[in-house]
Amino acid sequence: xxxxxxxxxxxxxxxxxxxxxxxxxxxxxxxxxxxxxxxxxxxxxxxxxxxxxxxxxxxxxxxxxxxxxxxxxxxxxxxxxxxxxxxxxxxxxxxxxxxxxxxxx
Amino acid sequence: xxxxxxxxxxxxxxxxxxxxxxxxxxxxxxxxxxxxxxxxxxxxxxxxxxxxxxxxxxxxxxxxxxxxxxxxxxxxxxxxxxxxxxxxxxxxxxxxxxxxxxxxxxxxxxxxxxxxxxxxxxxxxxxxxxxxxxxxxxxxxxxxxxxxxxxxxxxxxxxxxxxxxxxxxxxxxxxxxxxxxxxxxxxxxxxxxxxxxxx
Amino acid sequence: xxxxxxxxxxxxxxxxxxxxxxxxxxxxxxxxxxxxxxxxxxxxxxxxxxxxxxxxxxxxxxxxxxxxxxxxxxxxxxxxxxxxxxxxxxxxxxxxxxxxxxxxxxxxxxxxxxxxxxxxxxxxxxxxxxxxxxxxxxxxxxxxxxxxxxxxxxxxxxxxxxxxxxxxxxxxxxxxxxxxxxxxxxxxxxxxxxxxxxxxxxxxxxxxxxxxxxxxxxxxxxxxxxxxxxxxxxxxxxxxxxxxxxxxxxxxxxxxxxxxxxxxxxxxxxxxxxxxxxxxxxxxxxxxxxxxxxxxxxxxxxxxxxxxxxxxxxxxxxxxxxxxxxxxxxxxxxxxxxxxxxxxxxxxxxxxxxxxxxxxxxxxxxxxxxxxxxxxxxxxxxxxxxxxxxxxxxxxxxxxxxxxxxxxxxxxxxxxxxxxxxxxxxxxxxxxxxxxxxxxxxxxxxxxxxxxxxxxxxxxxxxxxxxxxxxxxxxxxxxxxxxxxxxxxxxxxxxxxxxxxxxxxxxxxxxxxxxxxxxxxxxxxxxxxxxxxxxxxxxxxxxxxxxxxxxxxxxxxxxxxxxxxxxxxxxxxxxxxxxxxxxxxxxxxxxxxxxxxxxxxxxxxxxxxxxxxxxxxxxxxxxxxxxxxxxxxxxxxxxxxxx
Numbered sequence: 001x002x003x004x005x006x007x008x009x010x011x012x013x014x015x016x017x018x019x020x021x022x023x024x025x026x027x028x029x030x031x032x033x034x035x036x037x038x039x040x041x042x043x044x045x046x047x048x049x050x051x052x053x054x055x056x057x058x059x060x061x062x063x064x065x066x067x068x069x070x071x072x073x074x075x076x077x078x079x080x081x082x083x084x085x086x087x088x089x090x091x092x093x094x095x096x097x098x099x100x101x102x103x104x105x
Numbered sequence: 106x107x108x109x110x111x112x113x114x115x116x117x118x119x120x121x122x123x124x125x126x127x128x129x130x131x132x133x134x135x136x137x138x139x140x141x142x143x144x145x146x147x148x149x150x151x152x153x154x155x156x157x158x159x160x161x162x163x164x165x166x167x168x169x170x171x172x173x174x175x176x177x178x179x180x181x182x183x184x185x186x187x188x189x190x191x192x193x194x195x196x197x198x199x200x201x202x203x204x205x206x207x208x209x210x211x212x213x214x215x216x217x218x219x220x221x222x223x224x225x226x227x228x229x230x231x232x233x234x235x236x237x238x239x240x241x242x243x244x245x246x247x248x249x250x251x252x253x254x255x256x257x258x259x260x261x262x263x264x265x266x267x268x269x270x271x272x273x274x275x276x277x278x279x280x281x282x283x284x285x286x287x288x289x290x291x292x293x294x295x296x297x298x299x300x301x302x303x304x
Numbered sequence: 305x306x307x308x309x310x311x312x313x314x315x316x317x318x319x320x321x322x323x324x325x326x327x328x329x330x331x332x333x334x335x336x337x338x339x340x341x342x343x344x345x346x347x348x349x350x351x352x353x354x355x356x357x358x359x360x361x362x363x364x365x366x367x368x369x370x371x372x373x374x375x376x377x378x379x380x381x382x383x384x385x386x387x388x389x390x391x392x393x394x395x396x397x398x399x400x401x402x403x404x405x406x407x408x409x410x411x412x413x414x415x416x417x418x419x420x421x422x423x424x425x426x427x428x429x430x431x432x433x434x435x436x437x438x439x440x441x442x443x444x445x446x447x448x449x450x451x452x453x454x455x456x457x458x459x460x461x462x463x464x465x466x467x468x469x470x471x472x473x474x475x476x477x478x479x480x481x482x483x484x485x486x487x488x489x490x491x492x493x494x495x496x497x498x499x500x501x502x503x504x505x506x507x508x509x510x511x512x513x514x515x516x517x518x519x520x521x522x523x524x525x526x527x528x529x530x531x532x533x534x535x536x537x538x539x540x541x542x543x544x545x546x547x548x549x550x551x552x553x554x555x556x557x558x559x560x561x562x563x564x565x566x567x568x569x570x571x572x573x574x575x576x577x578x579x580x581x582x583x584x585x586x587x588x589x590x591x592x593x594x595x596x597x598x599x600x601x602x603x604x605x606x607x608x609x610x611x612x613x614x615x616x617x618x619x620x621x622x623x624x625x626x627x628x629x630x631x632x633x634x635x636x637x638x639x640x641x642x643x644x645x646x647x648x649x650x651x652x653x654x655x656x657x658x659x660x661x662x663x664x665x666x667x668x669x670x671x672x673x674x675x676x677x678x679x680x681x682x683x684x685x686x687x688x689x690x691x692x693x694x695x696x697x698x699x700x701x702x703x704x705x706x707x708x709x710x711x712x713x714x715x716x717x718x719x720x721x722x723x724x725x726x727x728x729x730x731x732x733x734x735x736x737x738x739x740x741x742x743x744x745x746x747x748x749x750x751x752x753x754x755x756x757x758x759x760x761x762x763x764x765x766x767x768x769x770x771x772x773x774x775x776x777x778x779x780x781x782x783x784x785x786x787x788x789x790x791x792x793x794x795x796x797x798x799x800x801x802x803x804x805x806x807x808x809x810x811x812x813x814x815x816x817x818x819x820x821x822x823x824x825x826x827x828x829x830x831x832x833x834x835x836x837x838x839x840x841x842x843x844x845x846x847x848x849x850x851x852x853x854x855x856x857x858x859x860x861x862x863x864x865x866x867x868x869x870x871x872x873x874x875x876x877x878x879x880x881x882x883x884x885x886x887x888x889x890x891x892x893x894x895x896x897x898x899x900x901x902x903x904x905x906x907x908x909x910x911x912x913x914x915x916x917x918x919x920x921x922x923x924x925x926x927x928x929x930x931x932x933x934x935x936x937x938x939x940x941x942x943x944x945x946x947x
Contacts, residue, residue, distance in 0.1 A: 015114050017208055031923070039124070041137065042125075042137075052151045065247055075163055080266050083269065084274075085179075086178060
């Protein structure tokens with residue numbers, strides 16, 4: 001790799017946005033909690049991509065560090081999310097988020 | 106290089122779409138796996154070698170494995186991943202539209218409008234060179250000096266997560282004795298009050 | 305100041321010590337009045353002196369209620385004359401009341417109110433500023449309310465008192481508005497300051513001030529159209545009618561206009577208004593007086609008419625004439641009222657003249673008293689009314705108002721007619737007290753007093769205590785007019801020299817002597833008509849049929865007093881009731897309560913909307929999140945907040 005980036009930054013912006021909003025659509029449109037969590041992971045990663053792209057443009061390490069921290073927190077969050085899913089859906093017939101209506105009212 | 110980039114881009118988008126629309130969760134996991142690998146490739150294209158490796162190790166190696174375990178756990182439960190009636194059908198499409206509009210605006214407004222500022226750092230970007238941009242040494246130096254505090258806090262966050270997971274999904278029978286004791290004490294107190302009232 | 309305070313002390317004593325004093329409170333009240341009268345006489349010199357061009361004497365009270373604004377008492381010829389009447393005639397009436405009200409269970413309260421009234425009236429005439437005058441004005445209205453409604457277990461009395469008070473309040477508002485305008489323009493309310501600066505006010509301002517002041521005067525002095533309270537006010541005891549509604553309170557309007565003469569002399573339009581209304585009132589009062597059957601109501605309308613004369617006089621600028629008529633009228637009207645009181649007392653509270661008759665032989669003293677009073681009021685030469693009335697009538701011509709001149713003369717004729725009618729029907733012929741009221745044309749709805757037979761009337765002749773004041777009053781009502789005899793050289797004119805700025809009078813075509821002659825002719829014509837209708841042999845022998853016929857054929861217009869009461873009722877009373885109903889039944893329930901309920905309703909709707917957000921659906925919450933984020937993105941994208 002030479003100094004300049006071969007691909008323009010605008011491309012990375014578009015790509016990241018598309019992946020991010022695919023993730024949003026997944027969260028809203030699917031009712032399986034596991035799929036929702038995976039969509040959230042998509043969103044994290046889209047952001048990470050962008051961080052690293054800009055870090056490359058400006059040759060600044062902060063992007064790398066932040067992306068690293070994002071990965072860490074994403075892992076923690078995934079763990080806890082899965083634990084919640086297990087707890088809630090362990091004794092249910094349907095693994096459907098719409099059924100968990102105890103917060104209604 | 107450009108060709109590679111476009112290839113990776115297509116893979117990323119396709120696998121993302123497959124993830125959210127697969128019928129069975131296991132298929133989604135596989136799609137997500139492919140997505141992460143493609144991301145790792147693009148990270149390396151961005152001279153972020155260390156992070157590319159970390160991506161594979163942690164995301165693929167840990168998180169996805171967790172997902173697989175949970176799928177296994179839940180599918181061995183009472184029912185399979187059956188889905189009840191959709192309660193939100195009416196709002197789904199407006200959501201999609203809102204998403205599309207926002208995405209469109211964002212991409213259009215910002216795409217290409219950001220000028221690259223002149224690079225002032227005098228660091229080498231040649232891959233493999235010691236101390237190059239994105240290498241382990243470079244990253245490590247930044248992490249343990251300038252960004253030490255966030256690093257420590259993140260460690261703390263991880264610890265909290267671990268504790269939370271154990272409490273939430275851990276062995277519930279461990280709490281059973283203390284819970285039984287608490288229930289018993291409460292019952293005895295109630296009876297004592299009732300008896301006192303009668304006398 | 306002593307003049308002012310004695311009645312106040314008397315009032316307080318009667319009020320608080322009433323239960324102990326009972327009937328002796330009357331003597332206490334009389335004593336207070338006499339002391340006040342004596343004090344007034346002693347102040348004659350001080351009141352009429354002219355020191356350095358300033359007339360009379362001013363006594364500051366040293367009470368600085370509003371900063372920079374001092375109250376004080378003032379005694380100049382104008383207020384002196386009023387004070388003399390108030391305390392002098394007032395004392396005589398108090399003395400009379402001791403006899404008239406004897407046996408009444410609330411006699412102490414009566415005298416407390418009477419003294420309070422005198423105190424209030426003195427406040428009005430002795431103030432040296434508008435605010436003190438207004439205070440006195442209001443207190444006088446209040447005292448009138450107390451006294452008219454004194455027998456408060458009679459609903460008609462209570463209603464009359466309320467009517468009087470409400471109409472008086474209208475007048476109070478008028479004076480207050482005038483005071484506001486004066487203060488806004490001149491920044492002072494003492495008479496001296498206001499009159500000095502009067503010339504500097506614009507014509508419009510001055511006209512407004514005069515009109516508002518006249519509204520107040522018209523209400524208090526029962527001028528058209530604010531006159532309807534006066535006939536009803538006869539519900540009060542006769543001494544009250546004598547004091548308040550003949551001599552003093554109703555003349556407060558005249559005092560006001562005379563006092564503010566400098567204001568009026570700058571506004572010819574206002575003068576025209578006042579004079580016209582005064583003339584109109586005089587005429588209307590006289591016409592209505594011919595149609596009354598209650599002895600006190602006849603006198604009430606005659607009061608209204610005579611005050612119309614006074615107002616007309618001071619309105620056009622004939623101040624000496626107007627005040628002179630006040631002076632003489634006080635004497636003979638009080639005498640008439642007190643005399644009628646003698647009759648009423650003797651006949652056990654019978655007031656309808658149709659049931660009287662022939663009292664000349666039974667109550668000779670009353671006949672003499674009423675007779676002299678009637679002669680005075682008609683302006684028979686030699687009696688006091690003659691001088692003062694002619695001064696007023698001639699004054700209207702002097703100041704260039706020929707129509708008022710004609711009205712004044714005409715009214716004099718009508719006055720003579722109805723006053724002699726009163727005299728003849730009451731005193732001549734045979735006593736009709738034991739005749740069945742229906743035969744006399746008295747409607748069955750009218751409550752008749754107990755029938756007093758022939759013989760009993762004689763035994764009920766008045767006690768000395770009532771007769772003496774009446775007798776004393778005969779003298780001035782006959783003689784006092786001579787003070788005004790002699791044109792500009794008369795004692796009266798000399799008294800008021802310097803008080804009133806003399807407007808240049810045009811020498812009119814008709815001389816004063818000729819005027820007096822015309823008036824005399826008209827008056828004699830009126831008397832002749834009355835004689836022809838009521839006093840001839842034929843009329844007297846058929847008196848019952850004549851009276852019944854007249855009662856039945858009375859034109860409705862007259863018996864309903866030109867429908868003024870009905871008009872006021874229809875417009876103002878019904879109007880207020882409709883307005884109240886509108887607010888109470890429509891506006892309040894629908895608009896105001898509706899607004900309150902609407903607020904509750906909208907809160908309910910809003911709550912319903914918000915409630916639908918809390919539906920327990922995880923995904924809807926997620927949607928909300930996304931929508932919010934989209935909005936933020938849109939904002940930044942569009943507003944260029946990307947820096």
